[in-house]
Amino acid sequence: MMRASAILLTAMASTMMFASPAEAKKKQPPVPAAPARPAPILALPGSPNASAVNYFFERRQEAPLWLTAAGTAAVADLLEILRKAPIDGLPQGPQYAAQVEALVQAAATGDAVAKKTAERALTNAWVDYVQALQRPNTNVIWGDPYLTLKPSAPDRIMALLAAAPSIASHLQTVSAVNPYYSAIREVALAEQASSGRASDKALLNLERARIIPGTGKFILVNAAEQRLHMFQGGQSVGSMKVVVGDADKLGLPTPIIASTMHYAIANPYWHVPEHLIRKFAPNIAKDPVGYLKSRNYEVISDFSENPQVLSPTSVDWKAVAAGTAKVILRQKPGGQNSMGKMKFPFPNREGIFLHDTPTREYFTLANRAKSNGCIRVEDYRGLAHFAFGRDVAAIGSEPEQHIAAPRGIPVYVTYLTMVPGSNGIETFADRYGWDRPGAMAGGMPARAGSVQAGGSPN
Structure with missing residues (x-):
């Protein structure tokens, strides 16, 4: 009997061991199916910033920005901005406006996904x-890399939007x-509405104003207006006449520059x-x-801080006149010095700067494009007081006295033949011919204000 039981158990074990895979599978408990992952909510498909926007809203746990009691008023403002956006450099703006408007309308039904999609799209x-x-x-000659125009990171743009007390005001x-930009843009939009296209003049001025x-706080020089403006808190707090580069006779227009002034030089040399x-x-x-003594000139060996002063008779002046020899000539400080009593340098590849001048009669002219590229200012004391917050002047007769500014002052040199005025838009003569399409394509003319390294145009 025991032997028969053992045989039966062995047979059962063999049957289980050699069961087919199908039969074994039937005996395993079913594996639960993975939950379906919801499809991602896209902001604007095709936009390079769509992923950043989605991540931004995920991090803020879908807290709305626009579709709230405080933010709804800004939706209409954004749609209007987008419809006009081609003039600002976003050609797909009207398409965005149509997409966003449809999504906002869908969100009005109260659907949660529609609301999230609309928030992202806006x-x-x-x-x-x-x-x-x-x-x-x-x-633009970007003399200060920190001023260079470049698109902000999407996270920064969204953080500023979310932190704004009023989205509409933001x-x-x-x-x-x-x-300047907003006033010129209105002109361009009006031209576009009336004739189907904004003028080249308006579009080029718009780009330069950008x-x-x-x-x-910054200094703005408008070479077309031939004036310097001092800005504080976005408002002009004073202006003065300037003399700018002569493009007609000398071929030396004052170029467009963005840089920062960190110091002034009292009793400057003029190279x-x-x-x-x-x-x-x-x-x-x-x-x-x-000749050199009567005009307070001297020949120097180089542009270093302490160059060697050379004898005028050591130079072959006929070869210099012929262009086969070069010499470095500077004018010492004094009443005749073309830099006047103070100059205001700011880094740029063309060696352009602001400076005083003894040639005061130029400020009475209607056309003050008379310099070799640099910018002569009507009131150097007023400019220095604005930049330094106090009166500054040379101490004694020592040349090249550097006076450090409390902080760097941005300097923007541009060319606007259209500016907002008290009675609408004021216009100025296009003396440089830069209102023509393609006149400035590829950057500024290489010769604009050009001098050899270390030198200084006036």
Whole structure:
């Protein structure tokens, strides 16, 4: 009996061991199915910022920005901005406006997913628009890399939007850019509405105005207006006449620059531009010592801080006049010095700066495009007081006295033939011919204000 039981157990074990895979599978408990992952809610499909916008809302746990009691009023403002956005550099703006408007209407049904999608689309459209406003400008000499126009990171744009006390006010401030830009844009939009296209003049001025900040303390030189403006808190607190580069006779227009001034120089030297040295050379050759002494000039070995002063008779002035030899000539401080009593340098590849001048009669002219590229200011004391917050002047007669500014002052040199005035838009003559399409394509002319390294145009 025991032997029969053992045989039966062995047979059962064999049957279980050699059961088919199908039969074994039937005996395993079923594996629960994974829960379906919800499809991602896209902001604006195709936008390079869509993923950043989605992540932003995930981090804030879908807290709304726009579809709230406080934010709803800004939706209509954004739609209006987007419809006009091609003039600001976002050609797909009207398409965005149509998409966003449809999504906002869908969200009005109360559907949770529709609300999340609309919030993302509104934010995504705003991020794309702001980055279009901040796109690089290649027609500017960026002397200070920190001022260079470049699109902000989407996270920064969204953080500023979320932190704004009023989204509607934030949209208005950012989209205005600055008073010059917003006024010129209205002209361009009006032209577009009446004739189907904005004029080249309006569009080129709009692009040049885009580099100007909307707030803060800075100096603005408008070469077309031939005036310097001092801005504090986004408002002009004073202006003065300037003399700018002569494009007609000298071929030396004052270029468009964005840089920062960190110091001024009292009792400056004037390093004579090379083309003027060649012009003076035939007369110098007649009496080198007498000519240079009468005009307070001296020949120096190099542009270092302590160059060697050379004898005028050591120079072949005829070769200089012919352009086969070069010489470095500077004018010492004094009443005749072309830099006047103070100059205000700011880094830029063309050696352009602001400075005082003894040639006061130029400020009475209607056309003050008379310099070799640099900017002569009508009131250097007023400019210095604005930059330094106090009166500054040379101490004694020592040349090249550096006076440090409490903080760097941005300097924007631009060319606006259209500016807002008390009676609408004021216009100025296009003396440089930069209101023509393509006139500035690829950057500034290489010769604009050009001098050899270390030199200084006036």
